[in-house]
Amino acid sequence: MRCFLSLVLAFCLCLLPVSAGALTYAEYLADQGYSQDEIDQIISSGEDVSASDTSNSTIYIDNSQLLDSGSSVQVDSLTVQAQQVLLSAPENNDYPSGAPLAGGVYMQVTTSALGELLIYVPSNYQSKAFTFESGTKEVINITSSTITAYVVDQADYSFRWSSFGRLQYRRNSGSYSYEDVNITDILNTNIVFVESNDDLPPVPDSNMLQIIITFLLGGCLLCLFIKRL
Numbered sequence: 001m002r003c004f005l006s007l008v009l010a011f012c013l014c015l016l017p018v019s020a021g022a023l024t025y026a027e028y029l030a031d032q033g034y035s036q037d038e039i040d041q042i043i044s045s046g047e048d049v050s051a052s053d054t055s056n057s058t059i060y061i062d063n064s065q066l067l068d069s070g071s072s073v074q075v076d077s078l079t080v081q082a083q084q085v086l087l088s089a090p091e092n093n094d095y096p097s098g099a100p101l102a103g104g105v106y107m108q109v110t111t112s113a114l115g116e117l118l119i120y121v122p123s124n125y126q127s128k129a130f131t132f133e134s135g136t137k138e139v140i141n142i143t144s145s146t147i148t149a150y151v152v153d154q155a156d157y158s159f160r161w162s163s164f165g166r167l168q169y170r171r172n173s174g175s176y177s178y179e180d181v182n183i184t185d186i187l188n189t190n191i192v193f194v195e196s197n198d199d200l201p202p203v204p205d206s207n208m209l210q211i212i213i214t215f216l217l218g219g220c221l222l223c224l225f226i227k228r229l
Contacts, residue, residue: 099118105126121148130194145163149161149167166181167183
């Protein structure tokens with residue numbers, strides 16, 4: 001058991017991030033030749049450390065240019081400028097005035113069957129749950145679940161998206177079957193639609209998990225072997 005615990009401890013230590021040699025903001029400025037008074041002024045005022053060009057590979061901290069890509073520094077706050085932001089709220093996101101809910105995940109749409117609708121869906125479907133049929137504004141559910149929708153001022157109907165299906169509705173009275181609503185346009189929404197493969201997160205790399213499992217199994221086998229000697 002002690003052998004196994006030692007192996008696990010050694011493995012955990014190997015996973016610790018390498019932080020030796022990381023500089024604080026003040027230490028970095030001191031290495032660049034700034035006096036203590038200048039360092040105090042820069043930290044308190046947020047003045048630019050240098051006037052070199054601002055490329056995409058530059059890191060900014062407290063509005064001050066510090067390091068190029070490949071360098072490291074330990075700081076209290078960090079501002080990062082990214083060329084692309086995934087899963088951001090759409091620009092046409094003005095919450096409808098007079099809506100019955102104070103907030104929620106919604107879309108205002110025009111439809112062929114029922115005219116203009118204000119539709120709410122559960123909050124866990126705000127992103128990575130919907131896409132469009134190619135070349136149209138028809139909204140498709142790309143999850144493995146059926147999504148039930150609440151549609152304002154449509155109490156006579158039930159609404160749903162089947163998995164990989166369009167929005168459908170049926171009357172609550174009688175045994176009516178579901179029919180397509182046929183969405184023709186999105187007027188307003190805070191839903192983040194999947195419009196290309198780039199909008200989906202990358203597939204997680206399972207190599208690290210395999211290494212961990214192999215290491216732990218190897219440690220167990222080694223301990224059993226030593227115990228039998």
